[in-house]
Amino acid sequence: MVAGVIESARPRVVVLSGLFAAVCCVGFAVVNVAFESSGRFADGPLADYAAGLTVMNWLVVLLKLLGAAVAVYSLTANPKHVEVLGVLLWGAFSLLALYALGSVAEAAAILSGLTGNRDAITLASVAYVAFFTFLAVAFGILAVAHTRRFGLGPRCILLGALGAPLVLAVLLVGVPALLVGLGLMPSF
Template sequence: MVSTASAASATDRPQAPARPGIGVTVIGRLAALSCIGFAVVNVVFEMTDRFADGPYAEYASGIAVMNWLVVGLKAMGAAVALLSVAERPRFVPPARLGVLLWGAFAMLGVYALGSVVQAVGMAAGLTGTADQIDVAGVGYVLFFLLLAAGYGVLAISYSRRFGLRKGVALLGVLGAPVVLGLILLAVPTLLAALGLMPAL
């Protein structure tokens, strides 16, 4: 009787989520490495006083604020990517990490698609000229499209592993444009009002 009860109890316990596949794990680590790499660029800018001279020298303080804000976001992106491929949830509840993953996917997707629209506008002569489009710019946009796709893979894999509801994805996708708007519009506007950046 005891062994039967024990077996039934063991069956009732929720099974631990399957480990992510090798491909997903590689994507998670590459995404984290990309975020750290881009964060290092911003740190180097600040350590070398890149914006202390030149046309925007008087706004160096405002640019520094934006730079460190971006460093924080990139560090968070790296942490989210690594946590998504961990065997078990750590530090962040699964639903909350799911929101962050879907949010990262949506934010990068909106940013990359916005860059594509801008490039199309340049090619069509609507904003700027086609001469402004170079190989470096195209590579930059393609990189962010790939990074967005990578976070999409991580979000789907993580949601399936932990059986997250669709509302988690919806919250992340809808919340991302709001965060992106705060970063690209609200913060620079505030800094401009304080005289730390040029008026938009």
């Protein structure tokens, strides 16, 4: 069914990048759903924050599913709203790239002795950062391919690359503040 939706003339690296990105986004959304179904935050030191963490967790699920939809939709033959799709692709790329770069910078600070403990850098943590770097590259491939395919200008690139981190920052500050105001989370 997916093969019928995906444009057959797309380069293989673009199609594989889109499918990889979509599967990763859905997989990470499943992790958040598992957190909710297991009651992970209902007990322990975060119990006071359980209602607020539930709201944030479901918001994260929606964002991850949006990422999967954007990745798959970018592979279709004639997507509508190509500029909006371009902004979303560049936004996903920039968020993931910033996350990966931030993680590498943190590892460099730990290794140089500026902060943290060198034992915190494990094979699992390196694999985690490498995985997010590959995911960023996949969205970067999709963003560049979409931009070239539809001749999008720098406006879409800048709106996505600069706008997405700003929107995420507002969400990560604004939503918890709203939850505190609604009494779903204690004040910090």
